[in-house]
Amino acid sequence: MRILFLNGPNLNLLGLREPDLYGNSTLVEIEKQVSLKAKELDVDVEFRQSNSEGELITWIQEARNNFNGLVINAGAYTHTSIGIRDAITAVKIPTVEIHLSNIHSREQFRHNSMIAPVCIGQIIGFGGYSYVLGLIAIYNVIVNKSV
Numbered sequence: 001m002r003i004l005f006l007n008g009p010n011l012n013l014l015g016l017r018e019p020d021l022y023g024n025s026t027l028v029e030i031e032k033q034v035s036l037k038a039k040e041l042d043v044d045v046e047f048r049q050s051n052s053e054g055e056l057i058t059w060i061q062e063a064r065n066n067f068n069g070l071v072i073n074a075g076a077y078t079h080t081s082i083g084i085r086d087a088i089t090a091v092k093i094p095t096v097e098i099h100l101s102n103i104h105s106r107e108q109f110r111h112n113s114m115i116a117p118v119c120i121g122q123i124i125g126f127g128g129y130s131y132v133l134g135l136i137a138i139y140n141v142i143v144n145k146s147v
Helices: 027-041 054-066 075-079 082-089 129-144
Strands: 002-007 044-049 069-073 096-098 123-124
Touching: 002 027, 002 054, 002 129, 027 129, 054 069, 054 082, 069 075, 069 082, 069 129, 096 129, 123 129
Parallel strands: 002 044, 002 069, 069 096, 096 123
Antiparallel strands: none
8 A cells, every 4th residue: 555645835844834833843753753653554655745736736646546545734725726626636546634733723714625625534733643643544544445
């Protein structure tokens, strides 16, 4: 089983960017936590980050033939990108949306997710552990073949 983790804009700045909101862990440190859990589950994981919406869309399209599932933290594109939403719909692979913070307890413009309706679920508000929970969720959906 292969799972792709995609990260959107500014997630490369984790650990530096608003640590009171996003925590002190870097994206690399979070990826190490996920990799440890993936090893327990015998799952191959790949991590990518881009500040470019088009690059994220290309990676989602390529995932169709190369991955069993997708876990995505689209960052600010969560609230604005119809292109990412359409790509997720088009590839028809199980997708879990994740966020470090609880987007529903933040500014009003962050309450709406363009991609949540086309994902099998959403995990928010658990800091870096949201990534581990995303892996566990997508793994269980794929193994149990249920949503």
